[in-house]
Amino acid sequence: MAIDLRSDTVTKPSPAMRQAIATAEVGDDVFLEDPTVIRLEEHTAELLGTEAALFVPSGHMANQLGLRVLGRAGDSVIAHASSHIFEYESGAPSAVSGLAPRFIDTPDGTFAAADVADLLQPRNIHHSRNRIVVIENTHNRCGGVVWPQDQYENVCVFCRDHELSVHLDGARLWNVCAATGTPPSRWASQVESVTVCFSKGLGAPVGSALAGSRAFIDDARFFRKMLGGQMRQVGIIAAGALYALEHNRERLVEDHANAQLFTKLVNEAPGLSCIWPDTNIVVIDVLDHTILAQQIVDDLIAEGVLVLSMGERKIRAVTHLDVSADQCRQAGEIVQRVMQQLVN
Ligand SMILES: Cc1ncc(COP(=O)(O)O)c(C=O)c1O
Structure with a gap:
C-alpha cells in the first residue's frame, strides 16, 4: 500500500x-x-x-x-x-x-x-x-x-x-x-x-x-x-x-516526531535538503538543479511514496494520523534510494 x-x-x-x-x-x-x-x-x-x-x-x-x-x-x-x-x-x-x-x-x-x-x-x-x-x-x-x-x-x-x-x-x-x-x-x-x-x-x-x-x-x-x-x-x-x-489533538506530537524522523533521512539523501520542521509539514529543497522536483515526485510515486511538488525546486511531504513512524522511516529510505539513482 x-x-x-x-x-x-x-x-x-x-x-x-x-x-x-x-x-x-x-x-x-x-x-x-x-x-x-x-x-x-x-x-x-x-x-x-x-x-x-x-x-x-x-x-x-x-x-x-x-x-x-x-x-x-x-x-x-x-x-x-x-x-x-x-x-x-x-x-x-x-x-x-x-x-x-x-x-x-x-x-x-x-x-x-x-x-x-x-x-x-x-x-x-x-x-x-x-x-x-x-x-x-x-x-x-x-x-x-x-x-x-x-x-x-x-x-x-x-x-x-x-x-x-x-x-x-x-x-x-x-x-x-x-x-x-x-x-x-x-x-x-x-x-x-x-x-x-x-x-x-x-x-x-x-x-x-x-x-x-x-x-x-x-x-x-x-x-x-x-x-x-x-x-x-x-x-x-x-x-x-x-x-x-x-x-485527536494530543496525538499531533506523534506527527511532528514522524516529520522529524523523515526529515533526518531526507537530509542524508544526495541532492536534497530540508529545514528541521516545527510541526507536520516538511518542505524539501531540490539542491541539484539538473533534476526537476516533478521527476523526483514521479519516481517516488513509482516506489509507493506519494508527495507533492511545489514548483520546480520544492517538494512537500506531510505526516498525519494515517501514517506510522515505521512508514515515515520507510518513506525516508525510499527517498534516499531514489535520489542515489537520480544523482548517479
Ligand atoms: C493554512 C490553510 N488555510 C486554509 C486551508 C483551507 O482548508 P480547506 O481545504 O478545508 O478549504 C488550508 C488547506 O490546506 C490551509 O493549509
Whole structure:
C-alpha cells in the first residue's frame, strides 16, 4: 500500500469516528436545531476562548467569511505573499469581498510589526483603507512554521493600536498548540477572527470553524447563508469533527516526531535538503538543479511514496494520523534510494 504524504487532509475516518458519525443526534441546523453542531460550536468556542463559533464546510470558507465580515470592498488586506488565502483560495478575497491585497514576503511565513507598518498607507482619497492583517499559523507553504509567541503578540498589539483587524488562519492551530504546549485560547484571544480546521491533522472527513465575538459570528452566519453554505442535518458530519476535537489533538506530537524522523533521512539523501520542521509539514529543497522536483515526485510515486511538488525546486511531504513512524522511516529510505539513482 502506498505511503501517502501528500497532505494531512487525506486521512480516512477511523471505526470509532464512523461510529460517532453513525449515531449522531441531528436536527435542522438552519433552524439552529442540530444538537451535535451546537455542541461542536460551543466546544470549539470554549477551547478558543471566544464568545461563539460557526461550523463551515471548509477552511477556505471560514477564512473568506472572516475577511468578508471584517472588511469592506476597497479595503486593504495585508498578508504573507504565499498565504493560503491568496495562493489557494481561488482569488476569493478580491472576488467575494473586493479587498485589495498587500503582501509581505519573508522566507518562513512570519513577519514583524515593522513589516506591517511599512505597508500602511496614509488616510486620504488616494489609498485603500488599511483594514485587515492575516496571520497564518502554522504557515503551510513555508513548511508548517510556528510563529514565535512574542512576535505574534507584538504584531497583534501593533494592529490593535492602528485599528487593524487581525484574522488568524489557524487551519493548523492545533499543531501549534501541540508543538508549543500553549492553549488555543492564548493565540485566539489576540485576534478578531480565527479559522480552525477539523479535517487536517485532527482527521475528520469534513469541516472547519470560524470563531470570534457573538456579533462577528452572527454576521458570518449571514454571509455563510448568502454564499449558500448553510446546511441542514449537518450533525452527521459535525459528529466526526467533534470526535476529532475530543480525541485527536494530543496525538499531533506523534506527527511532528514522524516529520522529524523523515526529515533526518531526507537530509542524508544526495541532492536534497530540508529545514528541521516545527510541526507536520516538511518542505524539501531540490539542491541539484539538473533534476526537476516533478521527476523526483514521479519516481517516488513509482516506489509507493506519494508527495507533492511545489514548483520546480520544492517538494512537500506531510505526516498525519494515517501514517506510522515505521512508514515515515520507510518513506525516508525510499527517498534516499531514489535520489542515489537520480544523482548517479
Ligand atoms: C493554512 C490553510 N488555510 C486554509 C486551508 C483551507 O482548508 P480547506 O481545504 O478545508 O478549504 C488550508 C488547506 O490546506 C490551509 O493549509
